[in-house]
Amino acid sequence: MSSFSRFTPLVQSLPATVPFVGPEAIERNRGLMVKARIGANENGFGPSHAVIAAIAEAATDTWKYNDPENFELKAALAAHLGIRAENIAIGEGIDDLLGLIVRMVIEPGFPVVTSFGAYPTFNFHVAGFGGRLVTTPYIDDREDLNGLLDLVRRENAPLVYFANPDNPMGSWHTADDIVAFAKALPETCLMILDEAYCETGPADATPAMAALIDMPNILRTRTFSKAYGLAGARIGYAISTPGTAQAFDKIRNHFGMARISTAAALAALKDQAYLTKVIGDISASRDRIAKIARDNGLLPLASATNFVAVDCGRDGVYARSIVDGLMEHGVFIRMPGVAPLNRCIRISAGTEKDMALLEEALPQVLKALK
């Protein structure tokens, strides 16, 4: 297949990886239809009526570019979080922000610390800029703060990634432990504290804004994709000191944000009553998933996220056969990528309709595998 001959050596060396295969691609490739979409940690409870109305209202203005400064959204987030607009950077989902952060810090060969089995899209971006991943294993299905800190020191690493609550395991650390980790970190190491799932976790798992806001080497990333139910809108944000937050302006795609998406995010942020309701729905759905798992002899792990990792008690091959088997029934789920995490399957919270399909399909799949 003929391609341009003079891409950089780095780009030439990269595979055409896709961090995740989408459910649409699975449908196309396997000739199956997804009936329960509970694999991508989306939010099947969807956005509120207020958000739908805001989208409809914004539709006629979609001929206009979005405000490249994201002024309104920054102001609304700042008011909501009790910080300043200058503390915030906006991007096309956390995925976009992760790419920009890696670019700002990593040159080819630089070490980047993360947990073995953590977020693949972060690893994709590290590879994309030639970084060298250095990993420490999960301990008891939680990211290992001490292990991460040791690696940062050993490697003099400029970048460490840590998600709390964690994806793919759903586990979490307390705010106190995270703040202690942040303070122990050398100032020459930028910490990405990925809080994509913070809204669905216990209150004491999320550090207060004030605890970290003055540290230029701490970048917290958050999103409207999970609890807010706007994965398709692509709105993520990063929180740090003004100096660190504004560094994004040096390289970001200033006109990259979709205008309707911003309108949707503003409406979603305003509707905190709906958010509270959905968080309750997600919590109930986690319990439902846990019960279905236990009823089938599987072990659900405690979760602070909008999904549940379920220990299937055997290896990755077995878990993969459950994932594939469920898809035969139209139930789309995913699983962690590496051992020992991949003894688990990962099921996203969803509506009762989704849960009923899961409940019906799972015992059939397990029986067929016996």
Place this chain on the structure above:
Amino acid sequence: MSSFSRFTPLVQSLPATVPFVGPEAIERNRGLMVKARIGANENGFGPSHAVIAAIAEAATDTWKYNDPENFELKAALAAHLGIRAENIAIGEGIDDLLGLIVRMVIEPGFPVVTSFGAYPTFNFHVAGFGGRLVTTPYIDDREDLNGLLDLVRRENAPLVYFANPDNPMGSWHTADDIVAFAKALPETCLMILDEAYCETGPADATPAMAALIDMPNILRTRTFSKAYGLAGARIGYAISTPGTAQAFDKIRNHFGMARISTAAALAALKDQAYLTKVIGDISASRDRIAKIARDNGLLPLASATNFVAVDCGRDGVYARSIVDGLMEHGVFIRMPGVAPLNRCIRISAGTEKDMALLEEALPQVLKALK
């Protein structure tokens, strides 16, 4: 302002540039209200009813991530253009694609050829990856193909940018000349042929797909932001050989596209009758702008785009005072950034309401400047 201490030297050296100040920022900074938004080459005629309906229909699904493979949109574009889906890469507007292209080709210090005064966002991305801009002046307000070719050869440049029709001048070259340029180019130089405005130009200004589709070093970029009226949706695409087009997959933000935006683009592509109508509206509006300019003693340049560059007959300071003066009347326009192009102002096509505001304000502004 305290920021992380260990950003790469390249990132530390970059200014927090914004390629363009948005009209919203001008409103905020100057305490003025935009009444006629005819400065950003948007399309005030807006998207069709079919597009608005598609957006409303897609709204309830915005909790789902978009298909990362953009399968449907690629298939629709391929059918429309008579090429294969494998020839196409999708991104968050051409701006996003330009950043990815620069990243794929440019290492610090590498030369990049463009015209002096051409698209600032491209230059922004070149600076962002440490490239070295090498420019040749416009000749008679057109990009100089011979000058570009000479520079590519002299510098052994791996990347050249050329827009046809051109922004900010609205001028164009014939398809024959562009194909001749492409064929004369060394295979070791990637040509970005930016066709953001191709729909509004004369038919003989756009090379046939077949003329360039087998050349791995030619990348044509197009967008739904201009004639299709979806600037706020952020949908751009690049056309090349499968090998070159698929290189984007190595580094792009696979989950970066907004789901509603894709639905809007699909609907817009389907509604070619509306596109034809809007192109007629834009053409009529260009004539209207030209007449207003002439009635005020200014010289409109011929345009193949959705805007008209108007020669104000003096220097950049004078043109800037017209731009600023019109904004006092709520008429938002822009102007080219460098001499001698900046003797012009640049007015986007718009509705009759916009044109009436321009017609009323321009003589007052010119009179006040006397």
